[in-house]
Amino acid sequence: MIPAVLLGMIRGSDAIARALLERADLKFVALHDATARVLTEAGIAHTRLDDLLTPEMREHAVSEAEARLAAIVHALSEPSFRRAWPEFSDTAWATTRARLLKALQRDLIEQIVLVDLVRRCASESNLRLVLVPEDTGRDPKTAIRAAQRLGIPALHVLHGFPYGTQHGHEAVVADMMAVYSDAAKSVFLPYVDDPNRIRVTGNPDWDVYARPPRTGLKEEVCARMGLDPRLPTVALGLTRCSGISVATLGNLEYGLRTAEAALNACARLKQRYPDWQFIIRPHPGGWRGLEGLLEHAQKLGLPPLYVDFAPPHECLAASDVLVCIESNLGIEAILWGKPVVNIVLDTVPAEVFEEGLGPLFTDADAVLIARSESQIEAAIESALTDPATKRRLIEAQPMCLRRFNGVHDGGAMARVRALAQDMIERGEQYRAWGTRREAL
Amino acid sequence: MDDGLRERDAATARSKHPFEVTALRFAANWHRHPDVRAALEYHGVNLGEADEYLLGPEIMNALLEASPEDAP
Numbered sequence: 001m002i003p004a005v006l007l008g009m010i011r012g013s014d015a016i017a018r019a020l021l022e023r024a025d026l027k028f029v030a031l032h033d034a035t036a037r038v039l040t041e042a043g044i045a046h047t048r049l050d051d052l053l054t055p056e057m058r059e060h061a062v063s064e065a066e067a068r069l070a071a072i073v074h075a076l077s078e079p080s081f082r083r084a085w086p087e088f089s090d091t092a093w094a095t096t097r098a099r100l101l102k103a104l105q106r107d108l109i110e111q112i113v114l115v116d117l118v119r120r121c122a123s124e125s126n127l128r129l130v131l132v133p134e135d136t137g138r139d140p141k142t143a144i145r146a147a148q149r150l151g152i153p154a155l156h157v158l159h160g161f162p163y164g165t166q167h168g169h170e171a172v173v174a175d176m177m178a179v180y181s182d183a184a185k186s187v188f189l190p191y192v193d194d195p196n197r198i199r200v201t202g203n204p205d206w207d208v209y210a211r212p213p214r215t216g217l218k219e220e221v222c223a224r225m226g227l228d229p230r231l232p233t234v235a236l237g238l239t240r241c242s243g244i245s246v247a248t249l250g251n252l253e254y255g256l257r258t259a260e261a262a263l264n265a266c267a268r269l270k271q272r273y274p275d276w277q278f279i280i281r282p283h284p285g286g287w288r289g290l291e292g293l294l295e296h297a298q299k300l301g302l303p304p305l306y307v308d309f310a311p312p313h314e315c316l317a318a319s320d321v322l323v324c325i326e327s328n329l330g331i332e333a334i335l336w337g338k339p340v341v342n343i344v345l346d347t348v349p350a351e352v353f354e355e356g357l358g359p360l361f362t363d364a365d366a367v368l369i370a371r372s373e374s375q376i377e378a379a380i381e382s383a384l385t386d387p388a389t390k391r392r393l394i395e396a397q398p399m400c401l402r403r404f405n406g407v408h409d410g411g412a413m414a415r416v417r418a419l420a421q422d423m424i425e426r427g428e429q430y431r432a433w434g435t436r437r438e439a440l
Numbered sequence: 441m442d443d444g445l446r447e448r449d450a451a452t453a454r455s456k457h458p459f460e461v462t463a464l465r466f467a468a469n470w471h472r473h474p475d476v477r478a479a480l481e482y483h484g485v486n487l488g489e490a491d492e493y494l495l496g497p498e499i500m501n502a503l504l505e506a507s508p509e510d511a512p
Binding site: 064068071072075076078080081084085087088089091092094095096098099100102103104107108111112115116119136137138141142145146149243244245246247249250351 | 457459460462463466470473475476478479480482483484485486487489490491492493494495496497498499500501502503504505506507
């Protein structure tokens with residue numbers, strides 16, 4: 001039977017599937033609809049994990065979840081459980097209990113369905129690998145655990161250079177992890193029992209930046225965006241507030257406030273440089289405030305902004321400077337030698353940027369760090385007009401390449417493919433950790 | 441709570457806000473308590489462990505709700 005891979009990537013799922021197919025006959029099963037959409041657009045044959053779901057499975061999950069929830073409600077009322085958490089006041093315990101149960105009501109059914117789907121997938125096809133871009137979220141982690149119980153290994157290909165809040169990564173759950181550089185590896189080393197479980201491969205999505213943009217790409221992308229490729233273009237990459245720390249939960253609008261400050265700076269620049277052009281690029285994980293920002297830009301007198309959802313390298317090919325907020329897109333710009341203005345506003349509580357692993361960029365990186373509206377304006381202007389600034393950024397680039405993407409030779413996909421292929425062929429060599437974890 | 445259930449405390453200690461430390465410690469360990477573990481196990485998967493990432497912020501919000509004056 002042809003080996004199957006459960007694929008959970010969104011960005012890059014088509015590229016990795018194509019790379020794997022170059023070396024072996026494989027079937028792909030999409031973990032999410034978003035993955036399926038990318039594979040469909042790329043013309044890569046696949047099935048969706050949800051295609052295996054029957055009404056009976058759903059009914060079974062509902063009944064299992066109800067029974068389990070009832071048992072948990074009872075257990076949470078037990079004095080022995082309450083005593084285990086003396087740091088909670090009675091008020092805090094009541095709100096915690098209520099929120100926990102509400103979350104479980106939402107999650108248990110979905111998790112039970114997912115475990116059953118992975119088991120059905122494994123029994124009906126030759127499932128050999130779970131390939132995911134993260135291993136902390138509910139669905140990938142549940143799928144990984146379900147697969148590991150069946151002896152099927154999982155590979156986590158890092159989807160972003162780690163920084164800031166990091167509590168989601170306190171354990172590497174997948175059997176193997178592919179990371180971009182030694183610096184990225186050092187972040188995860190405390191969370192593995194064996195350092196060999198983390199392989200430095202580089203980021204396959206960044207292979208495209210190992211070569212200069214192909215001739216004509218800028219003109220093509222600008223034509224599509226309605227921009228003049230001969231004129232300076234500023235791209236504003238938006239951030240998404242994760243809300244996974246107390247600091248961000250208390251400052252949910254920091255991304256919006258920061259983007260507004262950037263637009264204010266752009267409006268002033270537009271008055272002084274009428275031919276400059278502006279692109280706005282939503283975060284791939286979604287951006288709820290986009291409409292409000294576009295209205296804000298209109299009120300400032302900026303011309304209609306092009307909202308860009310194209311692949312990141314196309315956005316960067318069209319732009320002459322990227323303005324961002326602690327974003328991996330900033331790394332991509334650096335890899336292609338584009339100036340980056342990173343905004344860390346003084347008006348946003350410092351914890352938002354400094355907690356956990358700390359900020360993504362430092363003053364030593366090939367970026368200009370702006371802490372106020374006036375600094376944003378000055379930084380964009382110097383990035384586009386000041387030769388000394390451009391020179392300083394270019395000089396800092398090699399250090400950034402090493403830190404963020406190891407050798408940066410365009411061979412990351414080949415290394416990830418080799419690892420995935422080996423896991424497919426010799427899965428038993430990679431299973432030990434998942435089994436040991438259960439013994440804890 | 442025995443030491444085994446607190447083994448991941450060190451990993452969460454770098455969080456700055458006390459609510460974060462408490463919430464993450466709870467999310468990382470509650471599902472291992474003997475009173476709930478059996479109810480959370482499904483085909484060998486501890487569903488509470490697999491749900492830590494979503495439960496952490498829920499507990500942070502619960503603590504903020506209980507003591508809004510301590511929010512940052």
